[in-house]
């Protein structure tokens with residue numbers, strides 16, 4: 001069986017969509033890599049919360065300058081001093097181009113900050129409404145129904161997980177973990193496979209334990225080299241790897257190809273799985289190194 005390195009691209013902001021996404025398309029094509037782009041389909045309110053996207057240590061060491069460098073001064077002001085641009089309304093052409101170039105497209109969220117900050121504490125009605133906004137916008141943009149979802153900030157609740165099944169998504173990638181599974185929530189089985197992110201993200205690693213921009217790729221390649229039989233899901237961000245960190249992404253793509261990975265979309269990875277054979281794992285909320293607060297993770301084996 002081939003081993004896959006599935007590339008999951010989270011697109012969080014207006015700037016990331018306009019500038020990062022086209023650069024990523026070009027780079028992926030150059031390397032013969034497929035990928036899945038998960039879009040933020042509604043307003044860009046990231047200015048309200050950009051600092052909370054990163055762990056305190058990262059900000060402390062890398063400084064506010066760097067956040068401005070990656071996200072642009074305007075992003076920091078959207079939803080505060082500047083009106084929030086509606087990403088889906090303004091960037092539909094870019095999103096369709098991603099699909100037309102042969103990449104998979106999916107839902108990240110409608111409003112990144114709303115979902116990331118609130119979904120854990122919200123009820124079924126709020127969660128369904130918020131996801132429906134993303135689904136409706138997706139249909140407007142692409143003309144057909146979405147088939148996959150990747151939760152903003154790896155934040156989920158029970159109802160959100162149920163909705164993955166109810167919307168008939170082929171899979172969902174809302175968790176951190178080690179291998180694909182069928183999720184349970186307090187023992188309730190949700191019939192929509194989870195393809196968890198299996199590797200750390202660059203922003204979780206940089207400036208920790210002697211890791212710098214110069215040796216980050218080497219470190220991640222070391223991780224995949226030492227699990228030679230295992231397929232992986234790597235999450236990158238249009239704002240980071242589609243921006244200043246593009247050279248690091250290129251090192252990774254080269255390295256993974258040299259290690260014998262096929263660089264694929266999550267749909268391709270999903271197609272290789274026999275869902276009936278997947279183990280069931282409880283979804284738990286837990287801290288993950290390098291991130292603030294609790295994330296949805298692949299917990300104990302349920303069955």
Ligand SMILES: [Zn+2]
Pocket residue numbers: 010011012108112152153
């Ligand atoms: Zn995101």
